[in-house]
Amino acid sequence: MKRKQTQNTNGISISDSIIMSVKHKNSNPRKPFSIIITLIGFISFIMAFLSMYALPFNKGNVLFASLCILAFYITISVIGGKSLWLYLASFLFFIFAIYKKSKLLKSGYKFAYNFIYKVTFEKDIDYFKKLKPSLMIPSITAIVIFVIWFVAMVMCFFTICRPNPVLPLLVTFPLLEIGLYNGVTISPFWGMLCIAYWLALLSMSSIDVGEYSGGQSGFVRKNNLFFPKRHMKLKVTERCGMLVICSVVATSFISMCFLKVTHYKRSDKINQKRHDISNAVEDFSFENLADSLSRLMISLGFDFDYEDDRLGDKSHIRYKGETDLKITVAKPVTGAVYLKECTRAVYDIDHWEPLPEEKYCCDLFDEFKEYNIYPQDYTALAYQMMNYTNNTNSIIIKPESRKSNKNYSPYNTVPTDSIGYLYDSVVSSPKNKNGETTYEFISNSIISSIHDSLSENEIITMFQCNISNITDKKWQDKIKSYCNEHDLITYDHFVNINCRDMLNSSLVSDNYKGILALLMQDEYKKFVYENYLSVPNTPEMEEIRKEFADVINNQDTGTTKKTLETLDNIRDRIFNECTYTLYPGKTPSTRDFVNYFLLENHKGFCTHYASSGVLLARMAGIPARYAKGYVIVGSDFDTGKVNEDGSVTVNVKDNRSHAWAEIYLDGVGWIPYEFTDGFSEDSIVPGSAKKTEPPTTATTTGSTTSSVSKDHNTTSVSSTSSNSGNTSLVTVTTTKAGDEGGILGPSGQRFRSRIPxxxxxxxxxxxxxxxxxxxxxxxxxxxxxxxxxxxxxxxxxxxxxxxxxxxxxxxxxxxxxxxxxxxxxxxxxxxxxxxxxxxxxxxxxxxxxxxxxxxxxxxxxxxxxxxxxxxxxxxxxxxxxxxxxxxxxxxxxxxxxx
Structure with missing residues (x-):
């Protein structure tokens, strides 16, 4: 019926009449379609997750609960209107039920996580210990029902009542991603239906979005009449959702058939990029967000490097074959060269830290600065006192741009005025305009030399030095001043100096800096034994003490030879019980890193071996600390570029990064000791005898013995060749850059604690x-x-x-x-x-x-x-x-x- 009509000069009639034309009545498919889409999404999600992780639970109880929950939410969603308040009521009841069943759900979470952990990392090790087996089925059943409850609530409301893909995607995708980024196989059929559901929900929420948000009316024109319409639906959104699901299923089926018929394969470049991204995603952890983002950005092609000191946060290590350093030695080197980046002394569950800075605030380190003699000089001075000065060599170290902020230095550096010292840990040399640093060092392996020189009857003797016989006035004053301060002059001008009977007395008397170093080393020895023997007082460390009591208790470490024998015993014990691999899996956050490696997992790379060796050495009464950097072995020098002046240039790849132990020997100083399986001075074949994982990078020949010790300060490693009987000084880091962090001053330490x-x-x-x-x-x-x-x-x-x-x-x-x-x-x-x-x-x-x-x-x-x-x-x-x-x-x- 026409109520009003006006005519204007344009010849257009405007009418507010009600005009309707209905040919026949059609049924409204919106609710049935939305219910079908909800069921597809719900069932596909549950089945996709269970295809990855077949959790043990009471299937009858879960099925019954699922049907009841779905029936309830679908019913109130279809009724709509005022009944939707039941969603809020049920959510509040859901929270209340979680509170009432919190103990059972907590137990279920632990059981389920143990199961997921075993499947994900292919280990028969429980992440959470001390769980009652009788509670496994009921507790997992409970947590599965609660997850289904929450998923059904979200899916029904945001699919039937208010189509919106945000919350359903946030609820379902992370649970599936747990397995996807860890490489667990998902059922292609159910995974495809999950994707179809997400896309269908997205289409349902976005179709006609302009009409909803703009709120504008439209008009239908017939001749010169315009009839108003209000939100006329040209399409049914749920029907579009069903169309999307059908399209995804059809497209997936056709694609699978096409790939199977054509035998399509991705290029190696694409596979490698996918591989890098997969590795970065696999290692992603919110507990180690910065390092995870760094690896992910690098895999995507962005230069964003970050290093962290945490141990065990990576499931595996893969090298890219990139050059990290370029070194040039003046003359060929026999054996291996360690390039130390940093040392750590304090061990705490999953990381090493430097000694606290207040430990260095003592008169001893003021004297080091005053007399310009540091603990880093002791090994080179010991060489000189053993008349090995003809083996002095020089090395030029040039880090690549991404490593330019790091400092690397060899062992046994010859003291010069240009060398700087960081307390008793590392040395540094000024960089030239090309970013290079240069050091003079003694190239012979100190351990090999001591092995060859020591006898069964080695004893510490007292060498008497008459200060008045020192011809160099400067050194005479220095030595006399130090002796007066410490009351070391016994009678007239004589002073007793501890030295080994292998040292030539006449040589010592002429090496005035060596004499003062021996005197100062007695004071430093007290500092070492006070700070580099500490082991955390925890139940985990006590378990290790009991398990390794045969190699750490009642060991004779009175002489250098006996000390090295004890270290060899520790190293051999680790070799016998642990396997070297670049794929050890992550250390659970509830575990102590070393305890988990030695007593449970028995798989690891250099950081595992080095950390374990340091702690075991300390338990045996041998001062030790943890060190990291790079190692270059004999085979690297053999294949290096020989220059016209006889020098040798070597490109040090990322697979030469390494962690090792440093051991303190009285009268000698800090030396590297290798606890990592499969390393020698000439080549690197990590764990060659027992390796079960895929091979990764350069390895060494011959079996080497290595030991690791841990403390609250640092860890270090050194290796001994069991074939030759000589101790080798080669270590190769199997850790990624950033596993143990970079050079940090004592103030740069970080402390972590377990979070419930x-x-x-x-x-x-x-x-x-x-x-x-x-x-x-x-x-x-x-x-x-x-x-x-x-x-x-x-x-x-x-x-x-x-x-x-x-x-x-x-x-x-x-x-x-x-x-x-x-x-x-x-x-x-x-x-x-x-x-x-x-x-x-x-x-x-x-x-x-x-x-x-x-x-x-x-x-x-x-x-x-x-x-x-x-x-x-x-x-x-x-x-x-x-x-x-x-x-x-x-x-x-x-x-x-x-």
């Missing part, structure tokens, strides 16, 4: 909630900003039309919606219901008249009319918000963004 699982869970939950809240806040800010801009700037007519559409959306929240497209009658209904409450009397009618005139009239509205409309809209928005409950306020403000 409930705190970790709360933190992760907090991060998830904070992320969602942040998304909602940003979304609201963006929408409101652009909406206010559309209401206040631009064409006046366009502004008024947009404001009217916004007002209609707010009225829909109040339950008022124009069903027949008659705006005049709709305005009258709104006035009857809400005038004087949400706006002034006749205010909305005036607003409607202005909007209709703007849309259909031939006059341009004024700014004053736009201001009236804006005032009406703002008043309606403010009153709508202020007159709702707290929950409704949140929904209106952040979900509807009104």
């Amino acid at each position: 699982w409930i705190i970790k869970f709360c933190l992760k939950l907090y991060l998830l909630v904070a992320t969602l809240v942040g998304i909602l806040l940003i979304r609201r800010r963006i929408i409101t900003k652009f909406r206010n801009k559309r209401f206040t700037t631009g064409n006046v007519s366009s502004r008024i039309i947009k404001m009217y559409g916004y007002a209609e959306r707010m009225l829909e929240v109040l339950g008022m919606q124009s069903q027949n497209g008659n705006y005049i009658s709709f305005a009258e209904e709104v006035e009857k219901g809400y005038a004087g409450v949400y706006f002034k009397d006749h205010e909305f009618e005036d607003f409607t008249q202005i909007a209709l005139k703007t849309r259909y009239g031939n006059t341009i509205p004024t700014e004053e009319e736009a201001e009236i409309c804006y005032k009406t809209v703002k008043g309606l928005s403010n009153n709508l918000y202020s007159r709702t409950s707290f929950i409704e306020k949140i929904i209106i403000k952040y979900i509807y963004v009104l």
Whole structure:
């Protein structure tokens, strides 16, 4: 029935008539389609996860609970309307149930994680210990039911009631990704259906999005008549979702058939890139976020390097074959050369730290500075006193740009005025314009020399030196001053000096710096035994003491030979019980790194061996610390470039990074000792006798013995060749750059503690909630900003039309919606219901008249009319918000963004 018709000079008739044309009644498929999509998503997610991890649980109980939960949420979703408050009630009950069943769920989480851990890392080791086997089935069943409950709640609401892919994706994808990034095989069929569900939900939430957000009316033209329509649906969103699912399934099937028929294979370059990204993702950990992001960025082709000191946070190590350093030695080198980056002394569960800086605040280190003799000089001075000065060599070290901020130095450096010292740990030399550093060093292996020189009857003797016989006035004054300060002059001008009977007395008497070094070494020895024998007082360390009591208790370490024999026994014991591999798996965060390696996993690379050897050496009463850097062995020098002047240049690859132990020998100083299996001075074949994992990088020939010791300060490694009977000084790091961190001053130490699982869970939950809240806040800010801009700037007519559409959306929240497209009658209904409450009397009618005139009239509205409309809209928005409950306020403000 036509109510009103006007004719203008343009020949266009505008009518607010109600004209409907219905050929036949069609059923509405929206609800059935949405239910089918929900079931597809729910079933595919559960089956995809179980295809990766077949958790042991009571299938009957889980199936019954799943059917009941699904039936409940599908029913209230289909009913809709006021019944949706049951979602909120059920969520609150869900939280209450978690609280009541917290102990059972905690146990279920541990059992499930143990199962997932074993499947993921292919180990028969429990991440969580001391769980009652009788509780496994009921506790896992409980946590599976709670996960299904939460997933069903989210899927049903955000698929049937309010189609939105954000929360369903956040809930389902991370659980599947647990297995995907660890390489666990997922069922292709169920995985494909999961993807189809996500895409279907995305399409359902985005189709006709402009019509929902803009709120503008449309018109249907017939001849010269325009008939208003309101939100006319040209497509059914759920039908589009079903179409997407069918399309994904069909496309996947066709693609699989095509690949099978054509035998398509990816190129090696693509495979390598995928391999690098997969490794980076596999090692990703929120507990080690910075290092994980660094590896991920590098795999994507970005230069972003970061190093961390944590041990056991990587499941494996892979080398790229890149050159990290370039070294040039003046003459060929016999054996191996260690290039030390840093040392660590304090061990704590999963990392090594430097000695606290306050330990160095003592008179001893002031004397080192005063007399310019440091512990780093002791080994070179010992060589000189044994008349090995003819073996002096020089080395030029040039790090690549990504390593330019690091310092690397050889052992046995000859003291010069240009060398700097970092307490008793490392030395440094000024870099030239090319970033190179140069050192003079003694190239012979100190351990090999001592092995050859020591006898069974080695004893420490007292060498008497008459200070008045020292011809060099400078050294005479230095030695006399030091002896007076420490009351070392026994009678007249004689001083007793501890030395080994292998040393030539006449040579010692001429080596004045060596004499003073021997005197100072007695004081430093006290410092060493006070700080480099400490072992954490924990149950994990006690377990190691009991297990290795036969090689650490009652050992004779009175002489150098006996000390080295004890270290060899420790090294051999580690070799017999552990296997060298670059794929040891991550150390669980609930485990001590060394305890887990020695007593449970028995698999590791150099950081495992070095750390273990250092701690065991300390338990045996031998001072030790942890060191890291690079090692260059005989085969590297053999294949190096020989220059015209006879020098040899070697490109040091990343597979020569290494961790080893440093052992303190009385009268000699700190020497490298190799605990890592499979290393020798000439070549590197890590764990060649027992290796079961895929080969990775350069390895050594011959079996070498290595030992590792740990403490709260540092770890070090040195190796002994069992074939030749000589101790070898070669170590090769199987750790990635960053496993043990770079050179840090004593103030750069970091301390970590174990975090209870409930705190970790709360933190992760907090991060998830904070992320969602942040998304909602940003979304609201963006929408409101652009909406206010559309209401206040631009064409006046366009502004008024947009404001009217916004007002209609707010009225829909109040339950008022124009069903027949008659705006005049709709305005009258709104006035009857809400005038004087949400706006002034006749205010909305005036607003409607202005909007209709703007849309259909031939006059341009004024700014004053736009201001009236804006005032009406703002008043309606403010009153709508202020007159709702707290929950409704949140929904209106952040979900509807009104």
